[in-house]
Amino acid sequence: MQQQRQTTRHDFTRVQAIGFGGLVGIGAGIVVSAFRLSIEQLLKLMQAMYGWLGGHPMWLLPWAILLVLVAIFIGHLVKRTSMIKGSGIPQIEGQLAGELDYPWWPVLWKKFVGGILGIGSGLFLGREGPSIQLGGTVAQGMAERFNFDGRRRRLLIAGGAAAGLSAAFNAPIASTLFILEEVYHSFSTLVWITSLTSAVVADFISSEVFGLTPVLHIAYQHALPLKYYGLLLILGVGLGLLGVVYQWGTLNGGKLYAKLTWLPAHLNGIIPFLLVIPIGLFWPETLGGGNQMIVSFAQHTPLLVPLIGYFVLRLVFSMISYGSGLPGGIFLPILTLGALLGAVGARSFVLLGWLPAAFIANFMIYAMAGYFAGISKAPFTAILLITEMVGSLQHLLPLAVVAIVAYITVDVLGGAPIYEALLEKLVTPADPDAHGLTDRVEYPVGGDSPLVERQVRDIKWPQGALLVGVQRGERQVIPHGDTLLRAGDILIILTYQHNRAYVRQQMRRLDA
Structure with a gap:
């Protein structure tokens, strides 16, 4: 044989x-x-x-x-x-x-x-x-x-x-x-x-x-005791409220420039370049994205009134800088604003006798994660990012508490993920009749999605799109009309290459 x-x-x-x-x-x-x-x-x-x-x-x-x-x-x-x-x-x-x-x-x-x-x-x-x-x-x-x-x-x-x-x-x-x-x-x-x-x-x-020193290496004395966790809830709500303010200012900065200045849009940068002169003369430590300011203030934190002044300055001029359309981001400025809010909150709690002064640096760390989590609607990234940037795992629980509370506050107030909102301002509506080379879209089904427990045949799929597979864990299911979608599924949708945006837009509407 x-x-x-x-x-x-x-x-x-x-x-x-x-x-x-x-x-x-x-x-x-x-x-x-x-x-x-x-x-x-x-x-x-x-x-x-x-x-x-x-x-x-x-x-x-x-x-x-x-x-x-x-x-x-x-x-x-x-x-x-x-x-x-x-x-x-x-x-x-x-x-x-x-x-x-x-x-x-x-x-x-x-x-x-x-x-x-x-x-x-x-x-x-x-x-x-x-x-x-x-x-x-x-x-x-x-x-x-x-x-x-x-x-x-x-x-x-x-x-x-x-x-x-x-x-x-x-x-x-x-x-x-x-x-x-x-x-x-x-x-x-x-x-x-x-x-x-x-x-x-x-x-x-x-x-x-x-070098290997973390970007925001902040020295702190002690981990936060559990008896002070109630203050984290107050901090998270405050971060969420001011996060919505930042979102509104950032998304509408261009409109304000158009109303208030006679300059062509591409020359709006002249305004922040002139305004930065008095800032550089009187407060040179505030210049730039803010990472040096965060580390410095964590070591030698100013009193409450100067902290509020620094926050207002950075909040307003961050919006002016970004709204001008100059090449530059909001990632680090958001973290800097969060750190300042954490210092403001901690100083306030200290004055009220609710918190020892030794924990001010801790609150700056927590607030960075909370402010970014609320504005970007990316809490997992916020928690892990601050953990890596600070270089310590001891803050995971309080970071999570502040990030979740800030996230929920922004969500309840109707705040959208800042980067998705900025993307919508860049693109034109997708064309449902696009044609040409084929490509695929992978779309995840969330736990609270209305697509869960629905049969494939009962869903009105986007025009020019074909569901060709369902990734379920480590295996792939070939779908048919009776296939029930489950939470955690990744839908593999075939469409024309230039129709991807339209399909993704329509799937978001189905998932809303």
């Missing part, structure tokens, strides 16, 4: 994902580390310059003219390439959703140069959103080089985005989760493998440049 030989097939898809993720992490790590280093050096130069100008006021007029010329130059870049405007996270989210696209090289160099000049000049803008776009754009260029399209291209872009945030914050786990939770909205195996690999490699490169 002849023995039949069976050949074993090896699937190298995940190994390839790790390999390409590593390449993307190297490219994004180098670019974003150079971006971050340039901003830090320019910001130090600006702070020293304002110290010198304080003793030589006759040079203020030439300095103002120079800043106006810088603003005009950046405005010219924005006018020529509109996709470098603002944070960059909505642009990457739009690319991954199929709602917009752009050529990679003009965006890469113009975002790099414009971001350094805008953020490094001391405006209240963050480097993290631009870093995510830079990383994603580096990956887009690699995908073009490898002739990748469709899903493989999106995998690289997601990995590049995670690498960009990881290099900016030295937080690879939180960076991966942020891309999965807030940007790509997909937890498929290939996505997280590619993103995590890219993030770890980029973090290694960034750590070689900036």
Whole structure:
């Protein structure tokens, strides 16, 4: 009897994902580390310059003219390439959703140069959103080089985005989760493998440049005793209320500029570039995204009234800076505002006799997570991000309490995820009649979704879309009319490549 030989097939898809993720992490790590280093050096130069100008006021007029010329130059870049405007996270989210696209090289160099000049000049803008776009754009260029399209291209872009945030914050786990939770909205195996690999490699490169000290290394004396947890509920509600205020100001900043100024939209940056001069002269420690300010205030916290003043200053000028359309993000400014609110809350509790002063730094840490969780509607990322950035696991429980309370408060008040809301302002309605190359959309079914326990035949699927698979745990179900959808399912929908945005929009409406 002849023995039949069976050949074993090896699937190298995940190994390839790790390999390409590593390449993307190297490219994004180098670019974003150079971006971050340039901003830090320019910001130090600006702070020293304002110290010198304080003793030589006759040079203020030439300095103002120079800043106006810088603003005009950046405005010219924005006018020529509109996709470098603002944070960059909505642009990457739009690319991954199929709602917009752009050529990679003009965006890469113009975002790099414009971001350094805008953020490094001391405006209240963050480097993290631009870093995510830079990383994603580096990956887009690699995908073009490898002739990748469709899903493989999106995998690289997601990995590049995670690498960009990881290099900016030295937080690879939180960076991966942020891309999965807030940007790509997909937890498929290939996505997280590619993103995590890219993030770890980029973090290694960034750590070689900036060292291993966490970005927001805050020294604290004790873990918060359970008897003070009731104060966390008050803090969370306050963060949620002021989070809605920040959302409204950020989303409507452009409209306010259009009503209040006669400048063309691409030259709105002149206003924050002029307003930053008195800020630099009187409060140079506040310049930039705010990470230096957070660490400094955690060690030597000002009294209550100055803290309120710092918060109002940063809240208003953050909105002015971002609303101008300059290349720069809101990620770090949100964390800075949260830290200030935590200090304000803690100082208030100390004055009332409800909290010992030793726990002020703790409340700053908790409030950063709560404010970001409420505004971005990404609580898991907020908790893990602050844990990695601070460099301690002792805060997980109070971080979770504040993040959940702030999240629920914003949700009850009707606040939308800030990056999704910003994306909606960028894109035009999708075309349901698109045609051409086919692609697939992966859509998760949540536990509270109205799609749960419904048969496939009873659902009015979007035009031009075909449900071809249901990923259920580790196995894939081939659907038919009687198939019942369950919580946790990932729907695999086939459609035209340019119809992805329309299908995703319609699925959100079905899921509402």
